Amino acid sequence: MELFNYNGNGMIHLIVGPMFSGKSTELFRLTNRHILASKSVIIVKYEKDNRYDEELASTHDKKTMKAIGALHLKNILDKIKNYDVIGIDEGQFFDDIVEVSEFLANCGKIVIVAALDGDFQRRPFKTIINLYPLCEKIEKLHAVCRSCGGFASFTFRTILNSEIEVIGGEDIYKAVCRVCYLKFKDELNAKQKEMKIYKEMLNKERFTNEILCSTNDNENLDPAMCA
Template identity: 50%
Template sequence: MVFASLLQVIFGPMFSGKTTELMRRLKRYQISLHKCLVIKYAKDTRYDELDIATHDQQMLPAVATMVLADLKEKSKHYSVIGIDEGQFFPDTVEFCESMANSGKVVVVAALDGTYQRQGFGNILQLVPLAESVVKLTAVCMICYDDAAYTKRTSKETAVEVIGGSEMYIATCRKCYYQVSTPQKRPAPTSPLKIIQESAENGNGTTHIKQRWIEVPEDAIAEKENINEMASSA
């Protein structure tokens, strides 16, 4: 048995960037010339049937399956295994422990809790087995505070109901208990603004360069007031 490998677990509610973080780590391993096997849950076809995808449509090629054990033979040819939506597979704990014990790096992204804030299946059994566990937070879609929980806004009661923002929101502790609807988010404003400048070169051609300038606070406030009035109109 080889124990020099790592079992890494990325927990968090929906919209917390779990898949984004999974992809970031896998791309680092790919740059380091590791051969990576990326696995997705076959029923999750929200954005793509073949690739894992973030909510903002970043994609990474993957192999779809319902049971991880079906890929045990295939996994022998890879040094790194990435699993997205690990909470949905019935054998995540056993598969991850087996792969890590065989010398592979295993990175799992998963919901730690259901919409009822209960442990999702047996996924929490990964915690004592893993060398690394992180829990990400999202932004509360009601008050914009840090969000640790997933709240279902539709009427389904089954635990496994795959969906996106049309039936789930991320909430903080306080807003989880409120009967509230997500707020329409204002367009982000920045104290910096990019401008383009053109200048002539010595050979008679023109080149364009960009630079950032600071925008006065009163101008930002005026823009926010305009956006607020437009959204409420």
């Protein structure tokens, strides 16, 4: 990407935190301030997240703003580069978030990114970590622990699924504090072990039944047929 029309007003503002911490709400608040200041604003959402509406970015409490969907930011760069302010929701899902955000900021644009900084296993999203040193401003938001009511910094997935990209809301995720995260993790690991043992028992029983059936079938055969 070639640099165009550089000026010193560009910046990257990163908003991170667990799910349900108000990242999208803060993104909406900041972009609305720029709208009041007569700046042109566009919101970009992750195309696969269509839980609420294909043309709206939404918070978990159903606040919405008109948005365009994309799988890759480069695919819509020619459109979004014409705006003063670009808000990007669910930034962790865009593999080109670093390159495009830096490009836009160097072109004098204000880029506001709302993203998870860690996944359900508390491992960092590499794209967001790589964005950190390029930002003028970084906000870490926190949620309320849905178990104890404490200070929640982490996202816990309540279902047994190891895939990183599983889009959902309170049906499969909850914000938790450190203590509750470790407690729920132990409980989920115990459940996973129980399921593994159960599956092994089923497989063993199925194998035993197959052997018995095979033995019975052979016993019922006419010896002449085996000649």
